[in-house]
């Protein structure tokens with residue numbers, strides 16, 4: 001069945017033709033490995049005693065290290081100036097650059113993405129019920145619940161993995177005050193339709209763009225398609241500030257309010273105007289953020305090359321599909337998102353992830369099992385899953401692979417070769433995992 005017929009299969013067919021330079025790697029034979037005597041040989045995997053693919057664990061979120069000299073120069077300047085935090089000059093410079101890159105007027109930097117979400121939700125006066133995908137990092141949903149707002153989980157589109165507009169439409173009640181969309185993996189989806197729906201029903205529209213810094217020609221805020229967006233600059237993100245976040249908006253009044261709220265609500269010495277918090281970014285984080293921004297183009301280009309390298313190798317493995325990216329797409333290519341079809345590969349995603357861990361490859365089950373199946377939401381909304389078929393299906397199938405500056409063609413070949421070994425001998429791998437006593441073996445319990 002082609003990806004045209006089944007939207008649940010992610011189309012990567014064109015990766016065979018796009019930039020399809022031969023990699024010089026060996027072809028993978030998917031037939032079970034038989035010795036001349038007819039005795040099946042064990043796959044070449046650490047599970048069966050082979051040398052692990054890597055000496056040290058490779059990660060999805062290994063931080064992209066900045067130019068050390070430039071970072072240290074900034075740290076020197078910070079120490080010499082005596083200004084460590086509270087809206088210092090480097091934070092101001094960081095905000096200006098993020099706003100310019102995103103094509104918007106205002107950016108308010110924060111200590112992390114989660115606090116940025118909490119601030120934006122409060123500043124937009126969201127209360128009661130807010131519509132949100134379950135298929136996201138749990139911080140998205142916590143940021144509502146921690147403020148006494150009921151998250152109403154909606155399903156996602158099976159191809160882009162972002163909110164399904166029809167699912168949102170059917171979930172709106174007279175208690176709904178907003179939509180918290182998530183630009184997952186840098187995908188914005190049908191933002192125009194979501195914006196129309198929000199306007200029609202008088203709802204606020206906030207986008208959790210934690211994954212999406214640098215994605216798209218213009219961010220949704222710049223296109224007038226939402227009230228605000230939130231970025232994460234956590235160490236595991238492609239551009240990072242060790243810990244950091246930001247809210248971008250073209251609404252000057254909202255930006256002014258956020259500027260007060262990020263600093264306890266102070267409008268002047270001893271004058272408080274809003275319920276605020278301490279959400280400020282430090283100068284040390286901004287020093288890292290600025291240095292990381294200077295490497296942004298190099299990081300994106302590297303990730304892009306890696307994405308196509310993964311595409312060429314994964315195209316040889318039936319049943320493992322790489323999320324499609326158009327070659328002209330403006331993307332940070334940070335997350336290498338694959339979908340495992342257990343009916344084709346004969347083994348569950350979780351077993352593949354377990355076997356890879358023994359190879360020192362930390363593939364991730366992002367975002368398993370979906371927030372609606374996590375505490376406290378699973379107890380509060382036990383029937384939520386009934387309306388989330390795509391979420392539940394994808395959360396059992398998605399496997400995210402390591403990327404970033406620490407990965408290259410050769411390491412990608414090592415990762416994909418081990419995946420190919422696993423799916424070439426599913427029964428042996430399953431049996432091997434059952435018997436495995438290696439202390440590094442991860443048995444997933446959910």
Ligand code: T4K
Nearest residue numbers: 059061062063112113114137139140210232233234235236
């Ligand atoms: N909304 C969405 C959609 C998000 O994805 C996130 C965060 C947020 C909101 C909230 O933004 P922040 O408040 O975090 O700014 C990681 C990150 O902690 C989190 O920022 C990110 N999303 C999420 C997708 O991934 P974990 O728990 O999966 O990461 P962790 O600690 O296992 O790190 C991954 C691996 O990277 C580690 O096992 C080892 C390696 N690593 C990590 C760090 C931090 C290093 O080698 N060095 C390091 O310093 O959550």
